[in-house]
Amino acid sequence: MVKKFAAGSVVEIVAEKEQTSTTSSTTRKPLIRPINSQHMYYCTEGMGSIPLSIRSENSFKIHQDVWISPGNGVKYIGTSETNPQGQGQWSVQTNGKRFGTYDHVIIAHNGKCADRLMSKTPAKDLHSLLVVDFRPTVPEWGGKKMTLNSIYSLTVALQKNNKNNNIHDVSHVVGKEVVTAFVKNAPELSLITNQSRKFANAHAYANDDLEVWTILSSAKFAKKYKGPQENLPQERVEEVTRLMLSSLEKSLGLAEGTIHDGLVKDSRLQLWGAGVPLNVWSSSSTGASAAGGRAGVDGGFLYDADHGVGVCGDWLLDPSIAGAWESGRRLANWMVEGTQMQHQQRSVGLPPDGGKFKVSRAASGSGIGNVR
Numbered sequence: 001m002v003k004k005f006a007a008g009s010v011v012e013i014v015a016e017k018e019q020t021s022t023t024s025s026t027t028r029k030p031l032i033r034p035i036n037s038q039h040m041y042y043c044t045e046g047m048g049s050i051p052l053s054i055r056s057e058n059s060f061k062i063h064q065d066v067w068i069s070p071g072n073g074v075k076y077i078g079t080s081e082t083n084p085q086g087q088g089q090w091s092v093q094t095n096g097k098r099f100g101t102y103d104h105v106i107i108a109h110n111g112k113c114a115d116r117l118m119s120k121t122p123a124k125d126l127h128s129l130l131v132v133d134f135r136p137t138v139p140e141w142g143g144k145k146m147t148l149n150s151i152y153s154l155t156v157a158l159q160k161n162n163k164n165n166n167i168h169d170v171s172h173v174v175g176k177e178v179v180t181a182f183v184k185n186a187p188e189l190s191l192i193t194n195q196s197r198k199f200a201n202a203h204a205y206a207n208d209d210l211e212v213w214t215i216l217s218s219a220k221f222a223k224k225y226k227g228p229q230e231n232l233p234q235e236r237v238e239e240v241t242r243l244m245l246s247s248l249e250k251s252l253g254l255a256e257g258t259i260h261d262g263l264v265k266d267s268r269l270q271l272w273g274a275g276v277p278l279n280v281w282s283s284s285s286t287g288a289s290a291a292g293g294r295a296g297v298d299g300g301f302l303y304d305a306d307h308g309v310g311v312c313g314d315w316l317l318d319p320s321i322a323g324a325w326e327s328g329r330r331l332a333n334w335m336v337e338g339t340q341m342q343h344q345q346r347s348v349g350l351p352p353d354g355g356k357f358k359v360s361r362a363a364s365g366s367g368i369g370n371v372r
Helices: 049-056 112-119 124-128 170-174 219-224 234-252 321-341 361-366
Strands: 002-004 010-015 030-034 041-043 074-078 089-094 097-102 105-107 132-134 146-148 151-159 180-183 189-194 210-217 264-272 279-282 302-304 309-311 356-359
Touching (some): 030 170, 151 219, 151 234, 170 189, 170 210, 189 234, 210 219, 210 234, 234 264, 309 321
Parallel strands (some): 010 180, 105 309, 132 146
Antiparallel strands (some): 074 089, 180 189, 302 309
8 A cells, every 4th residue: 555665766955056168158957866765655556545444344334425514403402401411422414414423533634624524613713723724834833723734736747858949847847757746946835746656557647658747835825816716717827837837947057938838738737725734742741640540642633622622633743644644543543542441531731731733844855845
C-alpha cells in the first residue's frame, strides 16, 4: 500500500548563481539537488487506498455520500428519561430527517465545517480549539488559533519526448528518475510531482506520449488569487493556470510559453481552501497521568468525556497522512479501552488545563508552510 521513495527520486529546485555568457546576456539556470528520501513514503494507489484498506479489513458499516449540514446536522440530546445517569447521546440529521442516534461523535475534520458542527453544542472547550484562522503564515510562537493555509493544485497532462519541435519536457529538466521536486526558486510554487512515474502501474497514467504532473502553489499565491472553492469562475481558472505554468517555466529555466503553449494537452485546477495546518495543538494534559492512569497516551487527539465527542486529525499531531492516521488510531484505542475497562472515561487535551499551539516544523520544512 505504501512505498518508499527511491534514492534520487526526490529533489529540490533551487536558483543557481547568475551566469554571464559571452554575449553579456544574463540567464538563470536551476540547480536540481537530490534530498534525503530515506524516510519518505507514498501510497502506491493514491491517498484513497488508506481508507479502502481499513474498510476491507473490518466489518463496520460505512455510509457514503451523506450530507450532514454543518449548521444543524449534529445535535447533543443528552441523557434519556429512562436512563438519566447514562451516557448522553447525539442526534445526526441529514436533509431535515434524523439519520441516527449515537453514543459518540468523532470529528475527523477541520476548518469552517468542523467549527460550525460543534458551535451550537455544549462541548464548548472542545469547540474552542476548532475555531480556525486562514493565513499563509503563522507566527514563530505558534498563534492563538488553529491556522490553515490555502493551496492551489494544478494537474496537467503534458506531452513528452517532443524532439521534433526541440521542446524539452519537464522530466528532461528535473531528471528522468525524479518523482517529486520541492520548488525553492519560484515564490508562486511549492512542489511538483510526476503522477505517471509515481503510479506507473495504473492504467490511467500509462501513456508513452504523455506525462501527468501535479503542481502545488505556495500559500501566499493561493491567498492572493483565492476564489470560491466549490465554484471557481472560469476566468480565475484560466488566470491561475497560466500564472502557475509561467512560474514553472521560470523555475525550470524554460522559455516563456514552452509548457503552457507547447506541452499542455489537458489540465484540472483545484483550490484547497483549508490546505495544510501550519501549527499543531500541544496540550499539557497528556501522558498517563492525564489519561486516567493508562500508559501509552501522549496526546495527538481530543476527547470530551462529559459529552462523548472526540476529535482527531493531522493538526493534533503532525501535518501529514501518517499524522492523521496515527491521531485517529490513538483516539480509537483510547475510547475502546475505556469501554472495555468499564470505568469513568476522562477528557484528554482540552483547555483550560493548559496547552498551546506550536509551529509545525514539518509543514514549514517541507516548503508548504511558512513561519514569519
